[in-house]
Amino acid sequence: YxxxxxxxxxxxxxxxxxxxxxxxxxxxxxxxxxxxxxxxxxxxxxxxxxxxxxxxxxxxxxxxxxxxxxxxxxxxxxxxxxxxxxxxxxxxxxxxxxxxxxxxxxxxxxxxxxxxxxxxxxxCPEGWQKLESSWYFLSTETKTWEKSRQDCLERGADLVIIKSDKEKVSE
The missing domain is CATH 1.20.5 (Single alpha-helices involved in coiled-coils or other helix-helix interfaces)
Known part of the structure:
Protein backbone atom coordinates (compact mmCIF):
# COMPACT_ATOMS: atom_id res chain seq x y z
CA TYR A 1 0.00 0.00 0.00
CA CYS A 124 -142.17 29.92 90.20
CA PRO A 125 -144.68 27.15 89.56
CA GLU A 126 -147.70 27.26 91.76
CA GLY A 127 -147.15 25.52 95.04
CA TRP A 128 -143.34 25.44 94.70
CA GLN A 129 -140.87 27.40 96.82
CA LYS A 130 -137.21 28.11 96.14
CA LEU A 131 -134.61 27.64 98.85
CA GLU A 132 -131.03 28.39 97.72
CA SER A 133 -130.63 26.39 94.50
CA SER A 134 -133.42 23.87 95.11
CA TRP A 135 -137.18 23.97 94.56
CA TYR A 136 -139.58 22.46 97.08
CA PHE A 137 -143.26 21.54 96.65
CA LEU A 138 -145.22 21.79 99.84
CA SER A 139 -148.23 19.52 99.72
CA THR A 140 -151.16 19.95 102.05
CA GLU A 141 -152.47 16.46 101.37
CA THR A 142 -151.84 13.53 103.67
CA LYS A 143 -150.62 10.45 101.79
CA THR A 144 -148.59 7.33 102.43
CA TRP A 145 -144.89 7.46 101.76
CA GLU A 146 -145.30 5.42 98.55
CA LYS A 147 -148.12 7.65 97.22
CA SER A 148 -146.25 10.80 98.19
CA ARG A 149 -143.17 9.60 96.38
CA GLN A 150 -145.18 8.67 93.28
CA ASP A 151 -146.73 12.16 93.30
CA CYS A 152 -143.25 13.74 93.49
CA LEU A 153 -141.92 11.55 90.67
CA GLU A 154 -144.84 12.57 88.46
CA ARG A 155 -143.89 16.21 89.11
CA GLY A 156 -140.27 15.46 88.05
CA ALA A 157 -138.98 15.53 91.64
CA ASP A 158 -138.39 13.19 94.54
CA LEU A 159 -139.19 13.18 98.22
CA VAL A 160 -136.88 15.42 100.21
CA ILE A 161 -134.57 14.20 102.90
CA ILE A 162 -134.17 17.09 105.29
CA LYS A 163 -130.51 17.68 105.93
CA SER A 164 -130.30 21.23 107.25
CA ASP A 165 -132.07 23.55 109.65
CA LYS A 166 -133.06 25.82 106.76
CA GLU A 167 -134.97 22.97 105.12
CA LYS A 168 -136.76 22.31 108.41
CA VAL A 169 -137.77 25.96 108.71
CA SER A 170 -139.25 26.11 105.22
CA GLU A 171 -141.66 23.30 106.06
Missing part, protein backbone atom coordinates in the same frame (compact mmCIF):
# COMPACT_ATOMS: atom_id res chain seq x y z
CA UNK A 2 1.03 3.47 -0.55
CA UNK A 3 1.32 6.20 1.92
CA UNK A 4 -1.40 8.16 0.28
CA UNK A 5 -3.86 5.32 0.50
CA UNK A 6 -3.08 4.83 4.16
CA UNK A 7 -3.58 8.52 4.91
CA UNK A 8 -6.88 8.50 3.08
CA UNK A 9 -8.02 5.52 5.01
CA UNK A 10 -7.12 7.23 8.25
CA UNK A 11 -9.00 10.34 7.22
CA UNK A 12 -12.07 8.34 6.19
CA UNK A 13 -12.00 6.17 9.31
CA UNK A 14 -11.33 9.17 11.50
CA UNK A 15 -14.14 11.16 9.94
CA UNK A 16 -16.56 8.19 10.24
CA UNK A 17 -15.59 7.46 13.78
CA UNK A 18 -15.53 11.03 15.12
CA UNK A 19 -18.37 12.54 13.17
CA UNK A 20 -21.19 9.97 13.39
CA UNK A 21 -23.40 12.44 15.40
CA UNK A 22 -22.99 15.03 12.69
CA UNK A 23 -24.68 12.80 10.17
CA UNK A 24 -28.50 13.05 9.92
CA UNK A 25 -28.91 9.32 10.26
CA UNK A 26 -26.86 9.25 13.47
CA UNK A 27 -28.83 12.07 15.07
CA UNK A 28 -32.10 10.45 14.03
CA UNK A 29 -31.02 7.12 15.50
CA UNK A 30 -30.13 8.73 18.85
CA UNK A 31 -33.38 10.71 18.92
CA UNK A 32 -35.41 7.60 18.10
CA UNK A 33 -33.60 5.68 20.81
CA UNK A 34 -34.30 8.38 23.37
CA UNK A 35 -37.93 8.61 22.28
CA UNK A 36 -38.31 4.86 22.65
CA UNK A 37 -36.90 4.98 26.16
CA UNK A 38 -39.21 7.87 27.08
CA UNK A 39 -42.20 6.15 25.50
CA UNK A 40 -41.47 2.92 27.37
CA UNK A 41 -41.12 4.83 30.67
CA UNK A 42 -44.42 6.63 29.98
CA UNK A 43 -46.23 3.38 29.22
CA UNK A 44 -44.89 1.78 32.40
CA UNK A 45 -45.90 4.86 34.44
CA UNK A 46 -49.39 4.92 32.92
CA UNK A 47 -49.77 1.20 33.53
CA UNK A 48 -48.87 1.60 37.20
CA UNK A 49 -51.15 4.64 37.48
CA UNK A 50 -54.04 2.81 35.79
CA UNK A 51 -53.59 -0.14 38.13
CA UNK A 52 -53.73 2.16 41.18
CA UNK A 53 -56.66 4.13 39.80
CA UNK A 54 -58.48 0.93 38.96
CA UNK A 55 -58.04 -0.37 42.52
CA UNK A 56 -59.06 2.99 44.00
CA UNK A 57 -61.99 3.26 41.62
CA UNK A 58 -63.30 -0.15 42.65
CA UNK A 59 -63.10 0.82 46.31
CA UNK A 60 -64.72 4.18 45.58
CA UNK A 61 -67.50 2.53 43.58
CA UNK A 62 -68.13 0.09 46.46
CA UNK A 63 -68.27 2.99 48.92
CA UNK A 64 -70.62 4.92 46.65
CA UNK A 65 -72.89 1.88 46.27
CA UNK A 66 -72.95 1.39 50.05
CA UNK A 67 -73.74 5.07 50.57
CA UNK A 68 -76.46 4.91 47.94
CA UNK A 69 -78.02 1.85 49.59
CA UNK A 70 -77.90 3.54 53.01
CA UNK A 71 -79.44 6.74 51.67
CA UNK A 72 -82.15 4.73 49.89
CA UNK A 73 -83.03 2.93 53.14
CA UNK A 74 -83.10 6.23 55.04
CA UNK A 75 -85.28 7.78 52.34
CA UNK A 76 -87.70 4.85 52.57
CA UNK A 77 -87.79 5.17 56.38
CA UNK A 78 -88.44 8.90 56.09
CA UNK A 79 -91.20 8.26 53.57
CA UNK A 80 -92.79 5.74 55.95
CA UNK A 81 -92.50 8.22 58.83
CA UNK A 82 -94.01 10.94 56.65
CA UNK A 83 -96.91 8.67 55.68
CA UNK A 84 -97.51 7.74 59.33
CA UNK A 85 -97.40 11.38 60.39
CA UNK A 86 -99.81 12.26 57.59
CA UNK A 87 -102.23 9.58 58.81
CA UNK A 88 -101.90 10.80 62.40
CA UNK A 89 -102.46 14.39 61.26
CA UNK A 90 -105.59 13.33 59.39
CA UNK A 91 -106.85 11.42 62.44
CA UNK A 92 -106.14 14.42 64.66
CA UNK A 93 -107.93 16.69 62.20
CA UNK A 94 -110.94 14.35 62.22
CA UNK A 95 -110.89 14.25 66.03
CA UNK A 96 -110.60 18.04 66.14
CA UNK A 97 -113.54 18.41 63.76
CA UNK A 98 -115.62 15.97 65.84
CA UNK A 99 -114.71 17.74 69.06
CA UNK A 100 -115.57 21.09 67.51
CA UNK A 101 -118.99 19.74 66.53
CA UNK A 102 -119.48 18.31 70.02
CA UNK A 103 -118.40 21.61 71.59
CA UNK A 104 -120.83 23.53 69.41
CA UNK A 105 -123.60 21.07 70.30
CA UNK A 106 -122.79 21.34 74.02
CA UNK A 107 -122.73 25.15 73.79
CA UNK A 108 -126.12 25.05 72.12
CA UNK A 109 -127.47 22.72 74.81
CA UNK A 110 -125.93 24.94 77.51
CA UNK A 111 -127.58 27.98 75.99
CA UNK A 112 -130.94 26.17 75.86
CA UNK A 113 -130.59 24.96 79.45
CA UNK A 114 -129.41 28.37 80.57
CA UNK A 115 -132.50 29.89 78.96
CA UNK A 116 -134.74 27.34 80.68
CA UNK A 117 -133.04 28.02 84.01
CA UNK A 118 -133.57 31.72 83.52
CA UNK A 119 -137.22 31.11 82.81
CA UNK A 120 -137.51 28.87 85.88
CA UNK A 121 -135.92 31.53 88.05
CA UNK A 122 -138.35 34.11 86.74
CA UNK A 123 -141.47 32.02 87.19
Missing amino acids: SKTYYQRCLIICDSVHVQWWKRPSGVAAVCLGLLCVLLLAGIIGLSVQYSNVSKNSSAAIDQLQTSYNTITKERDQLQTSYNNLTKERDQLQTSYNNMTKERDLLQTERDVLSGRLSNLKKT
Whole structure:
Protein backbone atom coordinates (compact mmCIF):
# COMPACT_ATOMS: atom_id res chain seq x y z
CA TYR A 1 0.00 0.00 0.00
CA SER A 2 1.03 3.47 -0.55
CA LYS A 3 1.32 6.20 1.92
CA THR A 4 -1.40 8.16 0.28
CA TYR A 5 -3.86 5.32 0.50
CA TYR A 6 -3.08 4.83 4.16
CA GLN A 7 -3.58 8.52 4.91
CA ARG A 8 -6.88 8.50 3.08
CA CYS A 9 -8.02 5.52 5.01
CA LEU A 10 -7.12 7.23 8.25
CA ILE A 11 -9.00 10.34 7.22
CA ILE A 12 -12.07 8.34 6.19
CA CYS A 13 -12.00 6.17 9.31
CA ASP A 14 -11.33 9.17 11.50
CA SER A 15 -14.14 11.16 9.94
CA VAL A 16 -16.56 8.19 10.24
CA HIS A 17 -15.59 7.46 13.78
CA VAL A 18 -15.53 11.03 15.12
CA GLN A 19 -18.37 12.54 13.17
CA TRP A 20 -21.19 9.97 13.39
CA TRP A 21 -23.40 12.44 15.40
CA LYS A 22 -22.99 15.03 12.69
CA ARG A 23 -24.68 12.80 10.17
CA PRO A 24 -28.50 13.05 9.92
CA SER A 25 -28.91 9.32 10.26
CA GLY A 26 -26.86 9.25 13.47
CA VAL A 27 -28.83 12.07 15.07
CA ALA A 28 -32.10 10.45 14.03
CA ALA A 29 -31.02 7.12 15.50
CA VAL A 30 -30.13 8.73 18.85
CA CYS A 31 -33.38 10.71 18.92
CA LEU A 32 -35.41 7.60 18.10
CA GLY A 33 -33.60 5.68 20.81
CA LEU A 34 -34.30 8.38 23.37
CA LEU A 35 -37.93 8.61 22.28
CA CYS A 36 -38.31 4.86 22.65
CA VAL A 37 -36.90 4.98 26.16
CA LEU A 38 -39.21 7.87 27.08
CA LEU A 39 -42.20 6.15 25.50
CA LEU A 40 -41.47 2.92 27.37
CA ALA A 41 -41.12 4.83 30.67
CA GLY A 42 -44.42 6.63 29.98
CA ILE A 43 -46.23 3.38 29.22
CA ILE A 44 -44.89 1.78 32.40
CA GLY A 45 -45.90 4.86 34.44
CA LEU A 46 -49.39 4.92 32.92
CA SER A 47 -49.77 1.20 33.53
CA VAL A 48 -48.87 1.60 37.20
CA GLN A 49 -51.15 4.64 37.48
CA TYR A 50 -54.04 2.81 35.79
CA SER A 51 -53.59 -0.14 38.13
CA ASN A 52 -53.73 2.16 41.18
CA VAL A 53 -56.66 4.13 39.80
CA SER A 54 -58.48 0.93 38.96
CA LYS A 55 -58.04 -0.37 42.52
CA ASN A 56 -59.06 2.99 44.00
CA SER A 57 -61.99 3.26 41.62
CA SER A 58 -63.30 -0.15 42.65
CA ALA A 59 -63.10 0.82 46.31
CA ALA A 60 -64.72 4.18 45.58
CA ILE A 61 -67.50 2.53 43.58
CA ASP A 62 -68.13 0.09 46.46
CA GLN A 63 -68.27 2.99 48.92
CA LEU A 64 -70.62 4.92 46.65
CA GLN A 65 -72.89 1.88 46.27
CA THR A 66 -72.95 1.39 50.05
CA SER A 67 -73.74 5.07 50.57
CA TYR A 68 -76.46 4.91 47.94
CA ASN A 69 -78.02 1.85 49.59
CA THR A 70 -77.90 3.54 53.01
CA ILE A 71 -79.44 6.74 51.67
CA THR A 72 -82.15 4.73 49.89
CA LYS A 73 -83.03 2.93 53.14
CA GLU A 74 -83.10 6.23 55.04
CA ARG A 75 -85.28 7.78 52.34
CA ASP A 76 -87.70 4.85 52.57
CA GLN A 77 -87.79 5.17 56.38
CA LEU A 78 -88.44 8.90 56.09
CA GLN A 79 -91.20 8.26 53.57
CA THR A 80 -92.79 5.74 55.95
CA SER A 81 -92.50 8.22 58.83
CA TYR A 82 -94.01 10.94 56.65
CA ASN A 83 -96.91 8.67 55.68
CA ASN A 84 -97.51 7.74 59.33
CA LEU A 85 -97.40 11.38 60.39
CA THR A 86 -99.81 12.26 57.59
CA LYS A 87 -102.23 9.58 58.81
CA GLU A 88 -101.90 10.80 62.40
CA ARG A 89 -102.46 14.39 61.26
CA ASP A 90 -105.59 13.33 59.39
CA GLN A 91 -106.85 11.42 62.44
CA LEU A 92 -106.14 14.42 64.66
CA GLN A 93 -107.93 16.69 62.20
CA THR A 94 -110.94 14.35 62.22
CA SER A 95 -110.89 14.25 66.03
CA TYR A 96 -110.60 18.04 66.14
CA ASN A 97 -113.54 18.41 63.76
CA ASN A 98 -115.62 15.97 65.84
CA MET A 99 -114.71 17.74 69.06
CA THR A 100 -115.57 21.09 67.51
CA LYS A 101 -118.99 19.74 66.53
CA GLU A 102 -119.48 18.31 70.02
CA ARG A 103 -118.40 21.61 71.59
CA ASP A 104 -120.83 23.53 69.41
CA LEU A 105 -123.60 21.07 70.30
CA LEU A 106 -122.79 21.34 74.02
CA GLN A 107 -122.73 25.15 73.79
CA THR A 108 -126.12 25.05 72.12
CA GLU A 109 -127.47 22.72 74.81
CA ARG A 110 -125.93 24.94 77.51
CA ASP A 111 -127.58 27.98 75.99
CA VAL A 112 -130.94 26.17 75.86
CA LEU A 113 -130.59 24.96 79.45
CA SER A 114 -129.41 28.37 80.57
CA GLY A 115 -132.50 29.89 78.96
CA ARG A 116 -134.74 27.34 80.68
CA LEU A 117 -133.04 28.02 84.01
CA SER A 118 -133.57 31.72 83.52
CA ASN A 119 -137.22 31.11 82.81
CA LEU A 120 -137.51 28.87 85.88
CA LYS A 121 -135.92 31.53 88.05
CA LYS A 122 -138.35 34.11 86.74
CA THR A 123 -141.47 32.02 87.19
CA CYS A 124 -142.17 29.92 90.20
CA PRO A 125 -144.68 27.15 89.56
CA GLU A 126 -147.70 27.26 91.76
CA GLY A 127 -147.15 25.52 95.04
CA TRP A 128 -143.34 25.44 94.70
CA GLN A 129 -140.87 27.40 96.82
CA LYS A 130 -137.21 28.11 96.14
CA LEU A 131 -134.61 27.64 98.85
CA GLU A 132 -131.03 28.39 97.72
CA SER A 133 -130.63 26.39 94.50
CA SER A 134 -133.42 23.87 95.11
CA TRP A 135 -137.18 23.97 94.56
CA TYR A 136 -139.58 22.46 97.08
CA PHE A 137 -143.26 21.54 96.65
CA LEU A 138 -145.22 21.79 99.84
CA SER A 139 -148.23 19.52 99.72
CA THR A 140 -151.16 19.95 102.05
CA GLU A 141 -152.47 16.46 101.37
CA THR A 142 -151.84 13.53 103.67
CA LYS A 143 -150.62 10.45 101.79
CA THR A 144 -148.59 7.33 102.43
CA TRP A 145 -144.89 7.46 101.76
CA GLU A 146 -145.30 5.42 98.55
CA LYS A 147 -148.12 7.65 97.22
CA SER A 148 -146.25 10.80 98.19
CA ARG A 149 -143.17 9.60 96.38
CA GLN A 150 -145.18 8.67 93.28
CA ASP A 151 -146.73 12.16 93.30
CA CYS A 152 -143.25 13.74 93.49
CA LEU A 153 -141.92 11.55 90.67
CA GLU A 154 -144.84 12.57 88.46
CA ARG A 155 -143.89 16.21 89.11
CA GLY A 156 -140.27 15.46 88.05
CA ALA A 157 -138.98 15.53 91.64
CA ASP A 158 -138.39 13.19 94.54
CA LEU A 159 -139.19 13.18 98.22
CA VAL A 160 -136.88 15.42 100.21
CA ILE A 161 -134.57 14.20 102.90
CA ILE A 162 -134.17 17.09 105.29
CA LYS A 163 -130.51 17.68 105.93
CA SER A 164 -130.30 21.23 107.25
CA ASP A 165 -132.07 23.55 109.65
CA LYS A 166 -133.06 25.82 106.76
CA GLU A 167 -134.97 22.97 105.12
CA LYS A 168 -136.76 22.31 108.41
CA VAL A 169 -137.77 25.96 108.71
CA SER A 170 -139.25 26.11 105.22
CA GLU A 171 -141.66 23.30 106.06
